Amino acid sequence: MPDKSSIWDKPLWTVLTKDLTCEFRSRQALGSLGMFALITLACVSMSLGGAVLEPQLAAALLWVVLFFAAMAGLARSFVQEQETGTLFTLRLYASAPAVFFGKLMFNLVLLMGLTAMILPLFVILLNVDVLLPEVLLLTVLLGNLGIGTVSTLTAAMLTRAQGKGALFTVLTFPVLLPQFLSAVSVTTQALNGAFTGYRELLFMAGYDGLMLAAAMLLFDILWQD
Amino acid sequence: MKVVLALWMAAVAYGVFFLVPPAEGLGYLVRIAFFHIPVAWVSVLAFFQSALEAFRYLRTREPRHDWRSSAAAALGLGFCLLATGSGAVFAKLTWGAYWNWDPRQTTIFVLLLIYGAYLALRASLEEAELRARISAVYALLSFLTVPFLVFVLPRFYYSLHPEPLLNSTGRLQMEPGMLVVLLAAVGGVTAIYWQLWRWQVGRQERQYEMPLREGVNR
Numbered sequence: 001m002p003d004k005s006s007i008w009d010k011p012l013w014t015v016l017t018k019d020l021t022c023e024f025r026s027r028q029a030l031g032s033l034g035m036f037a038l039i040t041l042a043c044v045s046m047s048l049g050g051a052v053l054e055p056q057l058a059a060a061l062l063w064v065v066l067f068f069a070a071m072a073g074l075a076r077s078f079v080q081e082q083e084t085g086t087l088f089t090l091r092l093y094a095s096a097p098a099v100f101f102g103k104l105m106f107n108l109v110l111l112m113g114l115t116a117m118i119l120p121l122f123v124i125l126l127n128v129d130v131l132l133p134e135v136l137l138l139t140v141l142l143g144n145l146g147i148g149t150v151s152t153l154t155a156a157m158l159t160r161a162q163g164k165g166a167l168f169t170v171l172t173f174p175v176l177l178p179q180f181l182s183a184v185s186v187t188t189q190a191l192n193g194a195f196t197g198y199r200e201l202l203f204m205a206g207y208d209g210l211m212l213a214a215a216m217l218l219f220d221i222l223w224q225d
Numbered sequence: 226m227k228v229v230l231a232l233w234m235a236a237v238a239y240g241v242f243f244l245v246p247p248a249e250g251l252g253y254l255v256r257i258a259f260f261h262i263p264v265a266w267v268s269v270l271a272f273f274q275s276a277l278e279a280f281r282y283l284r285t286r287e288p289r290h291d292w293r294s295s296a297a298a299a300l301g302l303g304f305c306l307l308a309t310g311s312g313a314v315f316a317k318l319t320w321g322a323y324w325n326w327d328p329r330q331t332t333i334f335v336l337l338l339i340y341g342a343y344l345a346l347r348a349s350l351e352e353a354e355l356r357a358r359i360s361a362v363y364a365l366l367s368f369l370t371v372p373f374l375v376f377v378l379p380r381f382y383y384s385l386h387p388e389p390l391l392n393s394t395g396r397l398q399m400e401p402g403m404l405v406v407l408l409a410a411v412g413g414v415t416a417i418y419w420q421l422w423r424w425q426v427g428r429q430e431r432q433y434e435m436p437l438r439e440g441v442n443r
Binding site for chain 2: 158178
């Protein structure tokens with residue numbers, strides 16, 4: 001029977017630990033994700049040949065790299081369960097919110113790992129000066145929360161669809177776009193130091209909150225069968 | 226009904242070309258607006274309708290709500306393309322560039338992306354019940370981006386787009402004659418959309434009921 005007492009109960013953490021253990025054993029996602037991010041950044045850096053980037057351009061590049069690296073890595077969170085035939089067992093074991101938050105947390109761990117790799121490389125390879133590192137970090141945190149939330153839901157939608165990889169990006173991008181635009185704008189401010197206030201960060205946080213609430217409700221519908 | 230609609234649109238076209246005075250600063254280019262505004266209005270209307278029917282589908286789980294939702298989305302994509310195209314031409318003639326990521330252009334572009342993604346999602350799901358359920362979830366999820374796009378984004382970026390008809394000051398800054406023609410055009414295009422939508426839904430209903438016609442009471 002699915003456990004319905006509280007979503008913060010054992011199943012949530014079990015789902016998270018299970019995913020972490022699988023990942024630790026196979027290193028499937030992190031390996032390919034890390035290489036993907038490295039290649040994209042190197043691609044940009046090499047083709048620019050050391051030219052100095054305008055803050056706005058650098059911010060846009062950072063988010064494009066982050067977004068596509070996330071898209072490359074997060075598509076698999078439910079597809080994997082489907083392929084190995086464990087989706088049914090998962091459905092028996094845990095309730096919808098537990099699965100959603102377990103998967104979301106795993107995705108967030110992946111995203112944070114990815115960011116921890118991309119950000120320093122970005123600063124080193126593209127020769128960018130970050131004038132307000134704390135603003136940049138906050139932006140990336142809020143941005144990752146949004147990407148993680150939306151993509152956990154869209155990944156769940158695509159478990160039984162054809163042609164998953166391309167469709168995943170197509171589905172996720174329009175929903176993320178409002179946040180993507182303000183993330184680029186705040187990152188520009190963090191890079192050039194002309195920080196105009198917390199309004200856009202508040203906007204991102206509001207977006208995250210709304211998406212989190214909506215994703216929780218909508219995931220329930222996806223999960224029942 | 227169709228004849229009335231055709232006559233109505235002919236009258237609107239006559240009004241646009243012979244009655245409407247050239248607008249200040251725009252001249253006769255304003256005629257594009259009589260196509261652009263109704264089409265843009267319908268593409269937003271279709272989006273709302275699609276989300277509403279998606280919600281009703283999830284409440285009732287009746288397939289007809291799914292057909293309505295998908296028909297609205299498919300037509301919405303068409304109208305959205307027309308709105309984007311006419312808007313781009315208008316922008317080229319008045320602002321000097323087809324596309325410059327004005328907030329309104331961004332908004333309509335996102336709408337286009339959402340419609341495209343929704344239809345691509347539908348195409349990739351084979352089982353009817355699953356397709357209905359998942360695409361309804363996506364329609365609702367993408368609907369949530371609307372407040373951010375419509376109300377929040379334009380405050381961050383400066384827009385060249387003329388104030389929409391229903392603007393924040395609550396006043397209509399338009400000549401009465403022009404306004405009448407514009408409202409007639411909006412009404413006519415909405416009626417065309419409605420007709421097309423009914424026809425689409427009806428076609429899907431017939432397709433669905435064909436194999437079940439004998440002995441099934443619905």
